Amino acid sequence: MAEVSAEARLEAPAEKVWAQLTDFASYAEWNATHTSFPKGGPDPLAQGTTYEENMKLMGFPAETVWTVETLEPARVFHTKGKGPMGVNLEQRYTLTPDGDATHVRIDSEFTGAAVTLMAGKLKDSATAALNESLRKLGGLVT
Known part of the structure; x- marks a missing residue:
């Protein structure tokens, strides 16, 4: 298993950060691993919705x-995924309001034999x- 996380304080309210985070048409502008959504992003964006993503x-x-x-909304976006070679992925974005800013934390987990x-x-x-x-997300919301 591999677990990684990153966090930053973004100078924008949580609602603005959330709007950018869930604007799937603009993922390539900030998400460093994203290459495309072959069938579009999650629609509707709701618990239980499945969607495909091409990543690097x-x-x-x-x-x-x-x-x-x-x-x-404006707090937690948590997904679980199945990738190539039996790799399972998990990603959680947590947004915490901090005055006029937002503390954003991303936690990712990778499991499987290949990992x-x-x-x-x-x-x-x-x-x-x-x-x-x-860093790129912060640049888009400030």
Whole structure:
């Protein structure tokens, strides 16, 4: 298993951050691992909705099928996914209002036999991608 997280204080209210986070048409502008939604983003955006995402992990293409697990507008967006080679993914965005700003935390988890073989490299790559994503997200909402 590989677990990674990143967090940042974004100078925008939680509702504005949430609107950008759930604007799936603009994911490529800020999400460092995203390449496309072959059938569009989750529609409707609701608990239990499934959707496909093409990603790049450690430089390799990865097709993932996500299911929305928890959805609390302007607070929590939590998904679980199934990727290539039996890899299971989990991603949770947590937004905490902080005055006129928002504290954003992303927690990601990767499990499966293939993860065991490359856990260290995956952690480094995923951590860098999460931090880059938060930096770009912050640039879009401020």
